[in-house]
Structure formats: C-alpha cells, structure tokens
Amino acid sequence: MDEIIVNGYVYPSVQPEVLEAWLPNLSLIATFSYGMTPEGYLIPLNDEELIEAADNAGVGSMMVLTPMNEQGQFSEQLVSDVVENPEAVERLLQEILYELRRKNLFGVDFDFEYVPAQNRDQYTELVSRATEMFSPEGFLVTVALAPKTSAGQQGLLYQGHDYAGMGKAANFVLLMTYEWGYTYGPPMAVAPINKVRQVIEYGVTEIPPEKILMGIPNYGYDWTLPFVPKESMAEKITNEEAVRRAEEFGAEIQFDEEAQSPHFVYWKEAVTTNEDGTEETVYQQHEVWFEDARSYKAKMDVVREYGLAGISIWNIMSYDPNLANAIKRAFSVTKLF
Structure with missing residues (x-):
C-alpha cells in the first residue's frame, strides 16, 4: 500500500x-x-x-x-x-x-x-x-x-x-x-x-x-437562497451536520458527477420582521454542499x-x-x- x-x-x-x-x-x-x-x-x-x-x-x-x-x-x-x-x-x-x-x-x-x-x-x-x-x-x-x-x-x-x-x-x-x-x-x-x-x-x-x-x-456550507452578491453569507457546517439537516428536513442528497460532491436543498421555517414591525413566518430555501x-x-x-x-x-x-x-x-x- x-x-x-x-x-x-x-x-x-x-x-x-x-x-x-x-x-x-x-x-x-x-x-x-x-x-x-x-x-x-x-x-x-x-x-x-x-x-x-x-x-x-x-x-x-x-x-x-x-x-x-x-x-x-x-x-x-x-x-x-x-x-x-x-x-x-x-x-x-x-x-x-x-x-x-x-x-x-x-x-x-x-x-x-x-x-x-x-x-x-x-x-x-x-x-x-x-x-x-x-x-x-x-x-x-x-x-x-x-x-x-x-x-x-x-x-x-x-x-x-x-x-x-x-x-x-x-x-x-x-x-x-x-x-x-x-x-x-x-x-x-x-x-x-x-x-x-x-x-x-x-x-x-x-x-x-x-x-x-x-x-x-473537512466541512461544508449551507446557503440561504436566493443568493445575493455582496449580501449573502453561507454558514460553515461540519459534514456530519449537513447529513443531519438533510435527515431533519427530509431532503434527498444528490451527487454532482462533475464536481464529485454531494449536495441538497431544503426548506426551513423562518420568522421575518416587516417594515411595520410585525412578524411573519415564511419558508426559506437552503442549498447545502459538503x-x-x-x-x-x-x-x-x-x-x-x-x-x-x-x-x-x-x-x-x-x-x-x-x-x-x-x-x-x-x-x-x-x-x-
């Protein structure tokens, strides 16, 4: 070897x-x-x-x-x-x-x-x-x-x-x-x-x-979509955490053959604050590569x-x-x- x-x-x-x-x-x-x-x-x-x-x-x-x-x-x-x-x-x-x-x-x-x-x-x-x-x-x-x-x-x-x-x-x-x-x-x-x-x-x-x-x-990233240049910031996560999120949100892990890398998308509930100060529950799409x-x-x-x-x-x-x-x-x- x-x-x-x-x-x-x-x-x-x-x-x-x-x-x-x-x-x-x-x-x-x-x-x-x-x-x-x-x-x-x-x-x-x-x-x-x-x-x-x-x-x-x-x-x-x-x-x-x-x-x-x-x-x-x-x-x-x-x-x-x-x-x-x-x-x-x-x-x-x-x-x-x-x-x-x-x-x-x-x-x-x-x-x-x-x-x-x-x-x-x-x-x-x-x-x-x-x-x-x-x-x-x-x-x-x-x-x-x-x-x-x-x-x-x-x-x-x-x-x-x-x-x-x-x-x-x-x-x-x-x-x-x-x-x-x-x-x-x-x-x-x-x-x-x-x-x-x-x-x-x-x-x-x-x-x-x-x-x-x-x-x-030895890590991956979780992006909140849509990606906005100069504004968006991906969250660095462990590979283990990536798999855990896929399981938690029922996402199917895909495999990109060209990149030889796994990835998936999922939707997550989030609370946003409107201009008038009221809160609203929305669903945000995420994309993860690991x-x-x-x-x-x-x-x-x-x-x-x-x-x-x-x-x-x-x-x-x-x-x-x-x-x-x-x-x-x-x-x-x-x-x-």
Missing part, C-alpha cells in the same frame, strides 16, 4: 477527544496560528497541549506562521513591512528558530495568503532562507499556496505565490485546493474535483509531485494518480470518519517518529 504524509491544521481550542480521534491518521499537525509584528518579532501561540498530545502519538507538530498582527487581524501590509526589511526578516527567522528549539517542534509552515505582487520574490526568498537555516537542525519547512492554474493568474490571492520558486524553496508545498464554494460566494462544491484536478495538473509542472500535499476540506465518502475517495484517487506526497486537511476541528476511512482505505499514513 502506498504511503502518504497527512497534515491536519488545528486550533488550540480543539476538543481533546476530537484531536485524539484524528492523531492515528496523521503524520503532522499544524497549529494555527502564530503571528508577527512589523519588526519581525514572533507573536506566540499557546499550543503546548496540542504538541504534547501529538508527541505522544508519534505525530510531528508544525507551527503555522501567518501575517496576523497583535490585534489578531490578517494584514497584507504586514507582509510588505517584514519582507522589505532585512533586519525584520533576520529577526523573524531567529525568533522562529528559537521557538522551534524551545518547543521541540517539527518545523514551520508559512501561510501568507495575501502577498502583494511586488513582494512575491521576497516572500520566496524568506522561505528559502528559512529552509537553509532550519534544515541543518532537522526542522521541516512547508508553505501553503493558493490554488493556481497558471503562472500568470491574476488576483491578490495568486500573484504573490510563485509555484516554481516555492517548489525549490520549501521541503513541501501545501496546495489549498478548496474554497471554491465559500462564505461570500454562490452555492457550489467547496472542492469540486474538476477544479482541484486543474490545480494539480498545473502544480506538477512547476513543483515535483513528491513535494506536494493536496488540500482536503463532503462524503464518495467525494473523499475521488480526492484520494487524484493523490494516487499524480503520485503526490500526501494531503493537508483544513481542518481537524471536527472528526469525520468518512475522511479518516477514505485515507485508511487508500494509503498507509507516514509516521515521522
């Missing part, structure tokens, strides 16, 4: 029993998230309990570094402030190395999602420097990249991520192949396999497949087809036996120690 690396992103607020259920199926956890200041000082994360649990299960712990400021907000300006300042870069690298040693972490995952186009090469150089500096001490360096389908893809999410450069700079590259269906967008599959495949097809032309971890979503055993098998098939290093789950805050079983049926999971 082929062996793969399985990474799971996790917040310190995870329920201990959920983490324990996942650990046998993981090679790595990635604790989300450390931040940084414009001067390159590391903003720490209280992840010691996660690290201890992972260590006991033979699972490595990665610290995730994002451009999150002291107010807990993500900032593209913060990326520019740091990567354009050699002193800040040097300080950040030293701070990361200190934390890796102090907590006996397995490595660092750079997850800068909004990198200004003019800082693309400086970001790649930061990751390259980190690998040069940390590898001799046995630490792993990974980087999470937006789901691109071409080198020149436009948009803030994409322009600052250099697939070829990062493929050389990092030990592994995590491709975020999810969020086509997302909070502010119209109803659709979170990770339609046809879209995922396009990203992987491009990715392997720039990055060695044995360095790629394919992103896997993941199940079939959609996860389709994703595992792509991992095998392209000979990828493994998968990266966003995220492991809820346990899904369908995903755990799909992994176990298709692969054996690498244990790093």
Whole structure:
C-alpha cells in the first residue's frame, strides 16, 4: 500500500477527544496560528497541549506562521513591512528558530495568503532562507499556496505565490485546493474535483509531485437562497451536520458527477420582521454542499494518480470518519517518529 504524509491544521481550542480521534491518521499537525509584528518579532501561540498530545502519538507538530498582527487581524501590509526589511526578516527567522528549539517542534509552515505582487520574490526568498537555516537542525519547512492554474493568474490571492520558486524553496508545498464554494460566494462544491484536478495538473509542472500535499476540506456550507452578491453569507457546517439537516428536513442528497460532491436543498421555517414591525413566518430555501465518502475517495484517487506526497486537511476541528476511512482505505499514513 502506498504511503502518504497527512497534515491536519488545528486550533488550540480543539476538543481533546476530537484531536485524539484524528492523531492515528496523521503524520503532522499544524497549529494555527502564530503571528508577527512589523519588526519581525514572533507573536506566540499557546499550543503546548496540542504538541504534547501529538508527541505522544508519534505525530510531528508544525507551527503555522501567518501575517496576523497583535490585534489578531490578517494584514497584507504586514507582509510588505517584514519582507522589505532585512533586519525584520533576520529577526523573524531567529525568533522562529528559537521557538522551534524551545518547543521541540517539527518545523514551520508559512501561510501568507495575501502577498502583494511586488513582494512575491521576497516572500520566496524568506522561505528559502528559512529552509537553509532550519534544515541543518532537522526542522521541516512547508508553505501553503493558493490554488493556481497558471503562472500568470491574476488576483491578490495568486500573484504573490510563485509555484516554481516555492517548489525549490520549501521541503513541501501545501496546495489549498478548496474554497471554491465559500462564505461570500454562490452555492457550489467547496472542492469540486474538476477544479482541484486543474490545480494539480498545473502544480506538477512547476513543483515535483513528491513535494506536494493536496488540500482536503473537512466541512461544508449551507446557503440561504436566493443568493445575493455582496449580501449573502453561507454558514460553515461540519459534514456530519449537513447529513443531519438533510435527515431533519427530509431532503434527498444528490451527487454532482462533475464536481464529485454531494449536495441538497431544503426548506426551513423562518420568522421575518416587516417594515411595520410585525412578524411573519415564511419558508426559506437552503442549498447545502459538503463532503462524503464518495467525494473523499475521488480526492484520494487524484493523490494516487499524480503520485503526490500526501494531503493537508483544513481542518481537524471536527472528526469525520468518512475522511479518516477514505485515507485508511487508500494509503498507509507516514509516521515521522
């Protein structure tokens, strides 16, 4: 049976029993998230309990570094402030190395999602420097990249991520192949396999497949219809909750063959307030897209087809036996120690 690396992103607020259920199926956890200041000082994360649990299960712990400021907000300006300042870069690298040693972490995952186009090469150089500096001490360096389908893809999410450069700079590259269906967008599959495949097809032309971890979503969304651009907000739900709602409202689960994803619609009673202040009971239509055993098998098939290093789950805050079983049926999971 082929062996793969399985990474799971996790917040310190995870329920201990959920983490324990996942650990046998993981090679790595990635604790989300450390931040940084414009001067390159590391903003720490209280992840010691996660690290201890992972260590006991033979699972490595990665610290995730994002451009999150002291107010807990993500900032593209913060990326520019740091990567354009050699002193800040040097300080950040030293701070990361200190934390890796102090907590006996397995490595660092750079997850800068909004990198200004003019800082693309400086970001790649930061990751390259980190690998040069940390590898001799046995630490792993990974980087999470937006789901691109071409080198020149436009948009803030994409322009600052250099697939070829990062493929050389990092030990592994995590491709975020999810969020086509997302909070502010119209109803659709979170990770339609046809879209995922396009990203992987491009990715392997720039990055060695044995360095790629394919992103896997562990959630779905529930949209209230009709969808109104710039107004509608989908509710993020677990896959288990999606199935529960289908059962509760007597909805028949459909399966989209092109997207290889399950979905359904249902009607739910809601109370609205009229302009004159009176309340009225109406029925609202909902559309739900989520993941199940079939959609996860389709994703595992792509991992095998392209000979990828493994998968990266966003995220492991809820346990899904369908995903755990799909992994176990298709692969054996690498244990790093």
